[in-house]
Amino acid sequence: MRENKIINTIETERLYLRQWQASDFAPFAEMNANPEVMEYFPKLLTTSMSNTIAKKCQSLINDNGWGFWAVSLKETDAFIGMVGLNHAYADMPFSPAVEIAWRLHNDYWGQGYATEAARASLDFAFVELEIEEVVAFTAVINKRSQLVMERLGMTNTQEDFYHPMLDLNHRLAEHVLYKITRHQRQDTVLT
Numbered sequence: 001m002r003e004n005k006i007i008n009t010i011e012t013e014r015l016y017l018r019q020w021q022a023s024d025f026a027p028f029a030e031m032n033a034n035p036e037v038m039e040y041f042p043k044l045l046t047t048s049m050s051n052t053i054a055k056k057c058q059s060l061i062n063d064n065g066w067g068f069w070a071v072s073l074k075e076t077d078a079f080i081g082m083v084g085l086n087h088a089y090a091d092m093p094f095s096p097a098v099e100i101a102w103r104l105h106n107d108y109w110g111q112g113y114a115t116e117a118a119r120a121s122l123d124f125a126f127v128e129l130e131i132e133e134v135v136a137f138t139a140v141i142n143k144r145s146q147l148v149m150e151r152l153g154m155t156n157t158q159e160d161f162y163h164p165m166l167d168l169n170h171r172l173a174e175h176v177l178y179k180i181t182r183h184q185r186q187d188t189v190l191t
Contacts, residue, residue, distance in 0.1 A: 010069065012120045015113060017069035017083060020058040024070045024079045027105065028054050031081060036106045040142040042165075042172060057082065066124060068101065071117050080108040083117035085125055088135065091164045094177060097135045098125060102148070109144075115151045122152060126182040135179045137161075139172040146176060153185060154178040 010017040031037050032045035032053075045053070060067035068084040081104030088097045100121055102114045125131045136154055138145040146156075157177045166173040 010120050010124060011074070012116050014074055015080075015117050015120075016072045016074060016077075017117055017120055018072065019061050020054055020070045025051050025054050027079045028070075028082070031103065031105045034106060037103065040139050040145070040172060042170065057084075060086070066129065069117075069121075071104070071113070080104050080113060083114065084121050085129075085134070089164075092137075093161045093164075094135060094159070097133070098129075098131050100125070100134050100136050100152075102145075114148050118148065118152055122180065122185055126185050131182070133179055133181045135177060137175045137177045139163075140174045140176055141171070146178070149178040152180065153187070154180040155184070 008019065029045070029047040029050040032050040033047070035044065038044050057068045057070075061069065066085055068082045068086055070079060071081050071083050072079050081102065083100075083102040083104075085098055085100055088095050088099045090096070100118055102118055104114055122134060125134050134154075136145075136149050136152075138149075140160065149156075155178060157179055159177050161175055161177060162168055162173045163175050
């Protein structure tokens with residue numbers, strides 16, 4: 001991986017992927033307490049837990065120049081969620097790896113924002129960071145996120161696994177693993 005670069009904002013056609021601001025914390029906490037948004041997460045988050053995650057994202061971007069960015073609409077500057085990159089937990093069966101992930105407020109679903117922001121994140125991973133491969137994972141039952149992964153050109157590795165932080169009997173325990181290489185991403189950009 002190339003030496004880290006500090007990137008203030010990534011711009012897409014409709015979105016900004018940027019550093020977290022204090023004004024993002026309240027709508028992020030609202031998202032994390034929303035049962036529809038959190039359907040495929042083990043639990044709803046308290047405001048305190050949500051703020052801890054936002055501060056961690058903010059800190060990692062400060063330290064590394066990248067991470068899970070806050071996403072806002074260019075037109076209104078409204079915060080709509082987070083999208084970006086992170087080092088996967090060390091106890092994941094495919095680690096070490098860089099993962100891509102997203103979580104958007106349900107008011108903004110179905111408009112292509114997750115895919116648009118994730119594409120920009122992948123471009124950053126492959127061009128700026130010179131990473132060779134990016135992974136994504138979700139619960140087997142989360143078909144919506146799997147569709148985004150497929151729109152990104154990611155492929156299902158067929159290497160399902162049980163998330164190490166969940167009880168084997170938990171409804172979300174079984175996960176799918178998708179990945180995309182730099183070469184595959186170049187092919188999807190050219191087609």
